[in-house]
Amino acid sequence: MTTTCATGQHDKHDVYAAQCPCRDVLDLLANKWSALAIGALEDGPRRFGALQRHLEGVSPKVLTATLRRLEDGGFVSRTVYPAVPPHVEYELTPLGRGVARPLAALRGWVEDHLHEIGPV
Known part of the structure; x- marks a missing residue:
């Protein structure tokens, strides 16, 4: 059976x-x-450096690409404040806040059940 996607x-x-x-x-x-x-x-806007520190192990290149994709998808907004150096903040859009809850549930489930999961 072939499935199709709506247009x-x-x-x-x-x-x-x-x-x-x-x-x-x-x-x-x-x-x-x-x-x-x-x-x-989820707790509000953050600057790039604060995000990078919070997301231990992410490289600046990967974080930049991730934020751009999330911005392009409408999940995150980017605000540049005029300053030297420029002050940039990222925050969730309403669409991003909407998807945050199921993603939080998934993250919580993983943390709660990690001891039951074999090597991945």
Whole structure:
């Protein structure tokens, strides 16, 4: 059975369909750094350096790429304040706040059940 993906704005989409754009969104949100960056922004706006310190182990290059993808997807907004050097803050958009709750549940589930999970 071949599945298709909707083309209209309000039609039902099928994430299992090979060409469905849902897969791109799922790929973005299921990414480790995206899920962690969204979680780090749940309590309010943060500057790049604060995000990098909070997300231990992320390189500046990967964090920049992650934030750009989240911004392009409408999950994060970027505000530049005129200063020397420029002051840039990232914060969740309403769409980002909407996805933050299920991602927080997933992060919490992983922490609670890590002892049951084999090597990955």
